[in-house]
Amino acid sequence: MNNTLKIADKEFTSRLFTGTGKFSSSKLMKEALLASESELITVALKRVDVANEEDDLLTHLNHSHITLLPNTSGVRTAKEAIFAAELSREALETNWVKLEIHPDPRYLLPDPIETLKAAEELVKLGFVVMPYIHADPVLCKRLEDVGVQCVMPLGAPIGSNKGLKTVDFLEIIIAQSNVPVIIDAGIGAPSHAAYAMELGADAVLVNTAIAVSQNPVAMAKAFKMAVEAGRMAYEAKLAPRSEMAIASSPLTSFLN
């Protein structure tokens, strides 16, 4: 069994976080997310009808092991993000928020300046802030300084399924971070997720790769296994890689 992951006051057995978009039905979404055994599931506030107690999306996520992570997708500024977080705290009764500020609606790339501003303010307001950001090691330290409970750097453009294109920066972030590092966006295959975990990421967040697969339930299971395997490998310490064979007559034989 892998070590548990602690973020703020919550412990997670599963290091696979998931999302709720793009599924062909709420029923299928529920089946896939249960199969993933994910305990932290993000949901876009803009998709939820907070005034409706029987909102279709929320009813399907009502399970005791699931913590809902509302996200601020759709906001363009820190001000709008704070408004959204407060709305979600009131309506969904959670102070957890996945902070997503992407003024650019095409590539959905996060605005680092607005994100830092909003994170600082939301921490002061008592939120558990999980910021979606570029794989920028300096930004991660700046966010840590203002008190976020984890960082969520992207592996590749969101929804691209391209894997860990930012790996060199992710390695620096993981090496330096004092808060959990969750790799968000771009993970398109279980092998990408396993790789992220082997690198020492504390968790990954996967949505498109599961939702858009031909068989989302089986794919969710595959991701669960990959994340567990990757974490286990990380904890067991990978054998060092070597580019060349060691010569039979070592360069230092003259020392003997």
Place this chain on the structure above:
Amino acid sequence: MSHFKELFDTYDWDDTLKSIFDKTAVEVKNALAKEKLNLEDFKALMSPAAKPFLEQMAHKSQMLTKKRFGNTIQMYAPMYLSNECQNICTYCGFSMTNKIPRRTLTDAEILKEVAFLKEKGYDHILLVTGEANNSVGVAYFKNAIQLIRSQFSNITIEVQPLDQDEYELLIENGLYAVLVYQETYHRAAYKKHHPKGKKSNFDYRLDTPDRLGKAGIHKIGLGSLFGLEDWRADSFFTALHLKYLQKTYWKTKYSISFPRLRPHSGGLEPKVEMTDSDLVQLICAFRLLDEDLELSMSTRESEVFRNHIVNLGTTSISAESKTNPGGYTVAPQSLEQFEISDERSTDEVVQMLKNKGLEVVWKDWEHFR
């Protein structure tokens, strides 16, 4: 560059059209093999040379759409507020020349229509009017938006082009998006089809998306009315407009609509026919050009066509639409803009989408301010 006109004026219609028809099968194959397409690739995919590759284009379009939008379709409903109009447009039922009584909905009538649409499940609404600046101007729009904004998460308008400060006022009051189609990018044909009224000013209309971008609108919908001029050249200029806007107003989202001329009271026969196959080709070409683009399909198109196109690149559709003010409940017999083709109820369309493995999305927006 802050006005599309400056770019647009460097292009010639006839040269553009010829360059599309000159595209070869090799250029089509190259475009199909690429991940990031440019406007020359787009021309190739719209060209006659791409016809034998339609099935391949459809597969790629479906795959890209699923990757970006998932297995979902956004629902919206149009609500016509007025058919008063001081323009003469040769193809439109609301044209001033059409001597039929006009009406503009009152607050009470708007709320009655809203109640009907809410009952059906709609949460994204499109408000439509003709152009009657004195009675149905910015004050009327502001009032209508304020009146309904608590009931809809997402409000779009398709009305006469306005000035930047007028758009800013409406955005402040809850407006999300504006649809403004150039109708045709062929200057002379535009003049012919819009001989009278404020709409006859081609350049003011062409500059409208720039004013919207500067006003900070969330989404702009573009398109041409197919049937007035060659659809390929018009679509090239729509794409040119789109690419300019995406670079200039990068915080704004864009959608494309594909209206084909439909019969209406006092109607015009299309000059250039666009077949179903042409329309599929164009939708796929737009998707291959831009995988993030919202592509919208109204009830202008037939039941059979819509049943298939929802799986090929389209991301949002309407259903059970009325194109006359009060058409849902208040005044079912008032003058309509055009005849719709797909007459199924909202429930029937929703069921069709479910049967195709598509999740119906009613709400996908929230005003966080």
